[in-house]
Amino acid sequence: MYKSLLYKEWIKTRSVIACLAVIFLGVGIYSFMKISESIRLLGIVNLWETTIQKDPAMFPQFKYLPLLAGILLAITQYVPELQFKRLKLTLHLPLNENKILLTMLLYGVTAVLSLLLITLPILLLGLGQRFPSEIVWTGFQQLAPWFLAGPAAYLIAAWICLEPQWKQRILTVIPGIIALSFFFLRAKSGAYQPFDLYLILLVIVAFFFAFYSTARFKEGVQ
Amino acid sequence: MTPIIQCQNITHYYGNRLIYKDLNFEVQKGKILGLLGKNGTGKTTIINILNGYLKPQAGVCRVFGEDMDKLSPKTKGSIGLLLEGHIQHSYFNVLQIEKYYRRFFPKWKRDAYFGLIEKLKVAPSQKINTMSCGQRSQVALGLLFAQDPDLLILDDFSMGLDPGYRRLFVEYLKEYAKDGNKTVFLTSHIIQDMELLIDDCMILDYGKILLHKPTKELMAKYPNQTLEDIFIELTGKY
């Protein structure tokens, strides 16, 4: 039965997932084109030195991409459910309601994470071709909060999309956006290191928010 | 015998507006009950309470003996739900949606669904959201019959359908309920359809139940009148 539930999520999201995969691939290729352009223009020696002196972002193109992917996926999954209250049909399935929602959320988080976890090693391995491990590690530290913003944005967007009342939905957007800004504070590379753990905690906590929206939906709040 | 649906002392307000106070009714097994009422008397509200998507301020509804807001998966499986407007997961095509629902219901009657779909003359790959209103309703009904639930709750099943489709559904519903094991709770705007179909008739007025009687009894009381005439006589024209 859960397989069937996943099948529904897949039918809803497959074209968006395919689009995102193409975008990630495209932006990934573009990032490496930019890096190799810098190597050609500055020379690798100069680029290494500039990197440790000026602390530039290695993959600035990926800054908001995971965030957008998360939001987009949540919208694709949950807007049709709230449209015409289709969620009633979904929750009416002969399964425990919390488990139904859990399955849908796990599907989305897994989809976002798969996209990110496939991209991340490719970017870092690519960087490692021409840069020493310290700079690869710096690149990872730069990407970590941006990539964590992906599942966080997904879960927060799910929370907002599933909220049945318009007024409440708009009110929820405010703390949602502020919480997502935690992932994009201006900081030197590596400065997020003590904070990454808290961001992971935020992602875990955010998992529960959609259940609150759904409980309100169940009670008929409008 | 415990009734299939049992509502006790339902009281509900929207804001300060009273919808009902101390509403009580029961639906026995094997009956087709039609819920009539003018616009805004709370027909859909009752449906929502029944299937657990609205928590009334007071009172309790039980379906198959279970509280409506805590239905077990098994009970949910034996209730078929038709949402107002024949809403379904319209991003599926007709084959996909059957594949989706099939796994949830052990008694799944594949032929009941495809029998109806065949009448539609649509390509199997056509998405539901590209279909006409009538076609979509046929998909929704087909899924319900395939699910073969013990209780059908239909919210405004005739909405947006032409007379041919309406007649078709009435026949299907009669056929479905004929052996006496199935219970149907339905609302409709078109009382004409109900006359041929429903065993019991419940008429809602603002804040209360005006009448809950077997249709035959009602018709006998007002000879030479249609159900629609009786409805208007009882509730007033506007």
Place this chain on the structure above:
Amino acid sequence: MKNKETIYVLVLLFVTLVALWGIPELVKTATYSNNRYPFVYFSSTEKKLLFKEFDGRENALHDDEGKVYTDKEYDAALPLLNFRQLTVNGEMPDSIDGIAIDPRELRVKQVNFRYGPLNKNTPNPGLYILYESLPKKAKLESPGDLFRLKNKIEFIDAASNRVNKQKSELFQTALLKAGYTFPAQWTSGNLNIRKPYDEGYFSLDAQGQLYHIKMVNGRPFIKNTQLDPQIEPAFFAMEEVADKRFYGFLFDKKGRCYILEADGGKYKTVQLDIDPIRLDADELMIIGNFLYWTVAVQTDKGKHFYALQTETLKKVRYAYIEAAINKWDAIAGNFFPFYLTFKDKHSEYIAPHLHFTTYTAWIANVLLAALFLFLFPGRAKKKKIFDSIYTLIFGIAGAVALIVTGERENKIKN
């Protein structure tokens, strides 16, 4: 659905947390201003600390005894600061205290240094550039590799992105021979290729010994500085200064500040005659000329000014200014008993910090709690009490969270 209440509390706490950061941050952006201390410089002629106040205050120019100066008097009293202007006007004295003023010496003996906790508490990629300290050309040249120094020293060639085994081996052997114990605790140098010359790095080994590491004619030059065992190095700032008098500034764990001088093939520390600073909180600024250094140490409470003699670094004058109360601090003290920040002015790292302000700020919470007890009718009694206690604890942020999560309103429509 099950557990709705528990999840509501979780949502409420989350929104409260967001508000505990967001609201004070917003207010801070609207009100925060830096404490504007005067510019202070030691007058080599008057032998007093001279203050230049900002904010258009009256008597903007005065000395540490309260004597007020005109612009002209002020410029004349600081010849070593205003020498360009005075030279143009033909008013530059030839000598001060019988010491002839040599324009070249004036230039090379200038010192400008700034230390703040951000210099110390900052992420470090762990890669360094080792320049040739005796370049054949006048300019420094890029070596084409970077080195890492942790469990061993390794040079990584940029062109191939591989370890240059030969060079690494050469330096590794030299480090071990000089007695360096791995792993390194920290390494500090100046990565900038535009510096006038190169003195390489100072690195603290596992045993707390400070080593000087540089490359001379392509060969490793590694020496233990043999510091006084009383000095436990905490931070070093390399300052390849123009007159080559010293390598840089050394701070020990007790907050004492030294310059590290070359002393005929050995190393000598000269302590600045100032009170120890808190390396994780205080800021230190030095502006020096060939006669005197003016050292300013800014703490949370105020700013200390010291005049030191350049030769001996002994204190000749001292002044202190207390910090004015910041608008932000005043607001925080009245409205937020505690709030959350993710950035700390003493560290580049991002981490949650809970700041507690004053006890009087709890009054605001009590008032809000009362408001939540009596306003908003139509809530269940239990809910009223919950809301009230919640605002008592979390104050404005709690109140905002209760409103934003909107659970007070129990209207159900269809």
